[in-house]
Amino acid sequence: xxxxxxxxxxxxxxxxxxxxxxxxxxxxxxxxxxxxxxxxxxxxxxxxxxxxxxxxxxxxxxxxxxxxxxxxxxxxxxxxxxxxxxxxxxxxxxxxxxxxxxxxxxxxxxxxxxxxxxxxxxxxxxxxxxxxxxxxxxxxxxxxxxxxxxxxxxxxxxxxxxxxxxxxxxxxxxxxxxxxxxxxxxxxxxxxxxxxxxxxxxxxxxxxxxxxxxxxxxxxxxxxxxxxxxxxxxxxxxxxxxxxxxxxxxxxxxxxxxxxxxxxxxxxxxxxxxxxxxxxxxxxxxxxxxxxxxxxxxxxxxxxxxxxxx
Amino acid sequence: xxxxxxxxxxxxxxxxxxxxxxxxxxxxxxxxxxxxxxxxxxxxxxxxxxxxxxxxxxxxxxxxxxxxxxxxxxxxxxxxxxxxxxxxxxxxxxxxxxxxxxxxxxxxxxxxxxxxxxxxxxxxxxxxxxxxxxxxxxxxxxxxxxxxxxxxxxxxxxxxxxxxxxxxxxxxxxxxxxxxxxxxxxxxxxxxxxxxxxxxxxxxxxxxxxxxxxxxxxxxxxxxxxxxxxxxxxxxxxxxxxxxxxxxxxxxxxxxxxxxxxxxxxxxxxxxxxxxxxxxxxxxxxxxxxxxxxxxxxxxxxxxxxxxxx
Numbered sequence: 001x002x003x004x005x006x007x008x009x010x011x012x013x014x015x016x017x018x019x020x021x022x023x024x025x026x027x028x029x030x031x032x033x034x035x036x037x038x039x040x041x042x043x044x045x046x047x048x049x050x051x052x053x054x055x056x057x058x059x060x061x062x063x064x065x066x067x068x069x070x071x072x073x074x075x076x077x078x079x080x081x082x083x084x085x086x087x088x089x090x091x092x093x094x095x096x097x098x099x100x101x102x103x104x105x106x107x108x109x110x111x112x113x114x115x116x117x118x119x120x121x122x123x124x125x126x127x128x129x130x131x132x133x134x135x136x137x138x139x140x141x142x143x144x145x146x147x148x149x150x151x152x153x154x155x156x157x158x159x160x161x162x163x164x165x166x167x168x169x170x171x172x173x174x175x176x177x178x179x180x181x182x183x184x185x186x187x188x189x190x191x192x193x194x195x196x197x198x199x200x201x202x203x204x205x206x207x208x209x210x211x212x213x214x215x216x217x218x219x220x221x222x223x224x225x226x227x228x229x230x231x232x233x234x235x236x237x238x239x240x241x242x243x244x245x246x247x248x249x250x251x252x253x254x255x256x257x258x259x260x261x262x263x264x265x266x267x268x269x270x271x272x273x274x275x276x277x278x279x280x281x282x283x284x285x286x287x288x289x290x291x292x293x294x295x296x297x298x299x300x301x302x303x304x305x306x307x308x309x310x
Numbered sequence: 311x312x313x314x315x316x317x318x319x320x321x322x323x324x325x326x327x328x329x330x331x332x333x334x335x336x337x338x339x340x341x342x343x344x345x346x347x348x349x350x351x352x353x354x355x356x357x358x359x360x361x362x363x364x365x366x367x368x369x370x371x372x373x374x375x376x377x378x379x380x381x382x383x384x385x386x387x388x389x390x391x392x393x394x395x396x397x398x399x400x401x402x403x404x405x406x407x408x409x410x411x412x413x414x415x416x417x418x419x420x421x422x423x424x425x426x427x428x429x430x431x432x433x434x435x436x437x438x439x440x441x442x443x444x445x446x447x448x449x450x451x452x453x454x455x456x457x458x459x460x461x462x463x464x465x466x467x468x469x470x471x472x473x474x475x476x477x478x479x480x481x482x483x484x485x486x487x488x489x490x491x492x493x494x495x496x497x498x499x500x501x502x503x504x505x506x507x508x509x510x511x512x513x514x515x516x517x518x519x520x521x522x523x524x525x526x527x528x529x530x531x532x533x534x535x536x537x538x539x540x541x542x543x544x545x546x547x548x549x550x551x552x553x554x555x556x557x558x559x560x561x562x563x564x565x566x567x568x569x570x571x572x573x574x575x576x577x578x579x580x581x582x583x584x585x586x587x588x589x590x591x592x593x594x595x596x597x598x599x600x601x602x603x604x605x606x607x608x609x610x611x612x613x614x615x616x617x618x619x620x
Contacts, residue, residue, distance in 0.1 A: 088493055183398055186536045207517035208531055219531035219616050221518055226496045263620070270619040300619075306529050307617045309580040309610075310573070 001251030003243060004114055005032045006045040006133050007123025007146075007236075008103060009052075009060075009071065013083040014283060016090070018229045024284035025056045027080065028123035028146065031233035032240035034288045035275045036121075037065035038296055039244030040251075043117060045070040045133070047108040049077035049101050059285060072108045077101060090231045091205045110136045119247040121239065122166075124148045127158040134165060142250060142260045144168040144243060146236075152178045164196035167260055170239045172203045185210045186217055199265055201242070203235050211269055215262035220269050223277035223303055230283045234276045237288075241275035242268035274300050311561030313553060314424055315342045316355040316443050317433025317456075317546075318413060319362075319370075319381065323393040324593060326400070328539045334594035335366045337390065338433035338456070341543035342550035344598045345585045346431075347375035348606055349554030350561075353427060355380040355443070357418040359387035359411050369595060382418045387411060400541045401515045420446045429557040431549065432476075434458045437468040444475060452560060452570045454478040454553060456546075462488045474506035477570055480549045482513045495520045496527055509575055511552070513545050521579055525572035530579050533587035533613055540593045547589040547598075552582035584610050 005028075012026030029046045036042045042065055052073055061068050078101035085094045102108075107129050117137050122130040122145040130145055137143070143166040151159050152175060159179075163169060169192060177183050180191040185202045189212025192200040199213040208221040245268040246260060253264075274296065281287040315338075322336030339356045346352045352375055362383055371378050388411035395404045412418075417439050427447050432440040432455040440455055447453070453476045461469050462485060469489075473479060479502060487493050490501040495512045499522025502510040509523040518531040555578040556570060563574075584606065591597040 184536055184538070186534045204517065207514065208529075210531070210534060217534045217616065218618075219534050220619075221520070221529035221531050224496045224520060224527045224529050226494055226500075228494070266618065267620050304619050306527065307619065308528075308576065309530075309614050309617065310577050 001040050001119065001247045002043055002114070002117045003036055003040045003119040003121065003247040004043040004045060004117035004137070005029050005036070005121045005123060005240070006108070007032065007125065008080050009044070009046040009048050010080040010082055012232060012284070013081070013096070014230055014232055015085040016230050017086070017088060019283070021283045023081070025059055026082065026232060026284060028236045030060065030285065031236035031279060032121060032123060032243075033060070033066050034063050034285050035237040035240030035279065036244030036247075037063045038275060038291070038293065039241065039271060040119075040247040041065045041067065042244070043067045043070055043114050045108050045110050045114065047072045047074055047077070047102040047105070049073070049079040050075050052079045059289065062289065070108065070111050070114055074102055074105070077105060084232065086231060090228055093231070107133065118142070119243065119250070120144070121243050122146065123236065127151055127155050127162040131158070131162050131165065134162075141254075142167045142246065144170060144239075146170050146239060147175065149175055149178055160195060163192070166197055168197050168199040168201065168265075170201045170203065170242075172205070172235065176200070176202045186212060189217075198259055201265075201269070203238060205231070205234070209238070209269055209273065211265055213262040213265060218262070218266045218269060220273055220307060223273055223299070224306060225277050225280065228280045231280050234280050237279040238272035238276040240272070242272035245271040270300065270303060274303055311350050311429065311557045312353055312424070312427045313346055313350045313429040313431065313557040314353040314355060314427035314447070315339050315346070315431040315433060315550070316418070317342065317435065318390050319354070319356040319358050320390040320392055322542060322594070323391070323406070324540055324542055325395040326540050327396070327398060329593070331593045333391070335369055336392070336542060336594060338546045340370065340595065341546035341589060342431060342433060342553075343370070343376050344373050344595050345547040345550030345589065346554030346557075347373045348585060348601070348603065349551065349581060350429075350557040351375045351377065352554070353377045353380055353424050355418050355420050355424065357382045357384055357387070357412040357415070359383070359389040360385050362389045369599065372599065380418065380421050380424055384412055384415070387415060394542065396541060400538055403541075417443065428452070429553065429560070430454070431553050432456065433546065437461055437465050437472040441468070441472050441475065444472075451564070452477045452556065454480060454549075456480050456549060457485065459485055459488055470505060473502070476507055478507050478509040478511065478575075480511045480513065482515070482545065486510070486512045496522060499527075508569055511575075511579070513548060515541070515544070519548070519579055519583065521575055523572040523575060528572070528576045528579060530583055530617060533583055533609070534616060535587050535590065538590045541590050543589050544586045548582035548586040550582070551585035552578035555581040580610065580613060584613050
C-alpha cells in the first residue's frame with residue numbers, strides 16, 4: 001500500500017508561550033510522513049539543501065515505515081527555513097521569516113521506484129507543481145492535496161484544475177471560505193465537491209474537523225488537550241494519520257478500482273486527530289519519535305470515550 | 311422528576327442574514343423550558359409585564375410538558391425586551407437595545423407547589439438573585455447555573471459564592487476564560503471545578519461543547535447544520551436538552567443522595583446539541599413547536615453517525 005507524500009522538509013524556528021527552538025526539523029512532508037508511518041509505509045519526495053544535517057536525515061529514517069530514498073539533497077542550495085511565533089491564542093500564528101531556498105528551485109525528482117505509488121498526498125505547493133507531481137503516478141488509487149490562501153488568490157485557475165483531477169482536499173476553515181465564498185464549513189465543503197473531489201476535509205485547529213463526502217458528513221472535536229507545547233505541524237500530522245489509515249484500509253478492502261469511501265475517511269479523521277494530539281506535545285518530532293503503537297491505541301480508545309453518545 | 315427553570319421570558323426583535331422579526335417570544339427560560347420538555351416535565355418561574363400577549367402564554371402552554379403556573383404577569387410592568395443583530399459570522403451578535411422591564415424589579419415568586427423541585431436550572435441572572443432562588447428548593451438533587459460576562463466582572467464575589475453551592479455551571483468559552491484567566495477550555499473547566507462545582511460545560515457555539523467533570527472530560531462538535539436561520543436561544547436550548555435528559559436519567563437511576571454522574575451529563579450533551587440544532591432552524595420557538603419525538607430521535611441517531619469512530 002505505498003503512500004507517497006511530496007512537500008517540504010524544513011528547518012523551523014518557533015516561539016510559543018512554552019519556549020523557543022532554532023532550526024529544528026519541520027516541514028509538511030516531515031510531519032505528514034512521521035505521522036502516517038504509524039499506519040502505513042510512507043515514501044517521501046522532497047528536496048533539502050547542503051545545510052541539511054545528517055542527524056536530521058537519521059531522525060526521519062528512525063521512523064521504521066518512512067522511506068527517505070526520495071529525499072534529494074542539493075549542493076549549493078539551502079533548505080527551506082521558516083520562523084514563526086504563537087501567542088496565547090495558539091490558533092493564530094505570526095510568520096517571522098521565510099527563506100524559500102530549494103522551494104524556489106525546480107521540484108524534486110520522483111525516484112523511478114516510487115512511480116507505482118497508489119496513495120498520493122500533495123502537501124501545500126503551487127497547484128501547477130502539484131499537478132506535475134500527480135502526473136507521475138499513473139497507477140494511483142487515491143490522490144489528496146493540501147493548499148493555502150496564497151494559491152487560492154494567486155493561482156486560482158490552476159487550483160481549480162487540480163481539484164478536478166484529485167479525490168480529496170484537506171484545508172483549513174479560512175481557506176475553505178476563501179475558496180468558496182461561503183462561511184459555513186458544511187456548505188463550503190459541498191461547494192468544493194462541485195469542483196470535482198469526492199471529499200473535502202475542513203480543519204478547524206483546536207475546534208476539530210469536518211468531513212464532507214458525497215456519501216455524508218462527519219465531524220469530530222479536537223482531542224481535549226491541555227498540554228500544547230507547539231501546534232506547528234498539527235495539520236500535516238492530522239493529514240498524515242488520516243491518509244495512512246485510509247491507505248491501509250483501502251489496500252485491505254479493495255483490489256480493483258473502488259474509490260475512497262465515507263467510512264474509511266471517517267475512521268481516518270479520528271486517527272488524524274489522535275496523532276496530531278501527540279505532535280503538539282513537543283517541538284519538532286520529539287514526541288512522535290518516542291510514541292509507541294500502544295500509546296496511540298490507548299489514546300484512540302480514550303478519544304472514543306470523549307465523543308461517545310449512548 | 312420535576313425540573314424547574316428560573317430566568318427570562320422575553321420579547322426578542324432579531325435581524326439575521328435570513329430575515330427579521332419584531333417582538334417574538336424569546337428569553338432564556340422560554341428556550342430552556344421548551345427544549346427540556348422533550349425529555350422531562352418542566353416548571354417555569356419568570357415574570358412578564360402587562361404587555362405580554364395571551365397568545366404567547368398559549369404558545370408555551372402548548373408544549374405539553376411545560377407548567378406555566380409560575381409565570382407571573384405584573385400589571386403596570388413591561389416584559390423584558392431585547393433587540394439584536396447577527397451578521398454573516400453568526401457566532402458574533404450585536405445587541406441593538408435592552409429594555410429590562412420586569413427584570414429591573416423584584417424577582418418572581420416561586421409558587422409553593424414548586425418548592426419540592428429536585429432539579430434546578432438558574433438561567434443567567436445576578437448571582438445574588440440566583441442564590442436567593444436556590445435557597446427556595448431545600449430538597450434539590452442537582453442545581454446548575456448559567457452566568458454572563460457582566461456578573462463575572464461586576465459581581466465576582468457573589469458568583470464565586472454561588473459556584474460553591476451548586477453542582478454545575480454552563481457558560482461559553484469567553485466567559486470561562488474571563489472567569490479563570492485561562493484560554494484552554496479544559497484547563498479553564500478544571501479551574502472552575504476548584505471553585506466548587508462537580509462539572510462545568512463550556513459552550514463554543516458552532517464549534518460544539520466541552521464537558522469537564524470530576525470523573526472525566528467529554529467533547530462534541532455542534533450538529534453539522536447548514537440551515538441556520540436564527541441562533542438566538544441555541545445556548546439555552548442546549549442547556550434545556552441537557553438538563554431535561556439529566557433529570558430523567560437521575561430520577562430513573564437514583565432515589566437517594568447520588569450526585570450527577572459523568573455518564574449522565576455526557577449523554578445530556580448530545581441531547582442538548584441535537585435539540586439546539588432544531589432551535590436555530592427558525593426564529594423564536596417556531597421549529598420546536600412543530601418538532602416531534604420521532605424527528606428528535608432520528609436526528610440523535612444521525613448525530614451518533616456524525617461522531618462515530620470505529
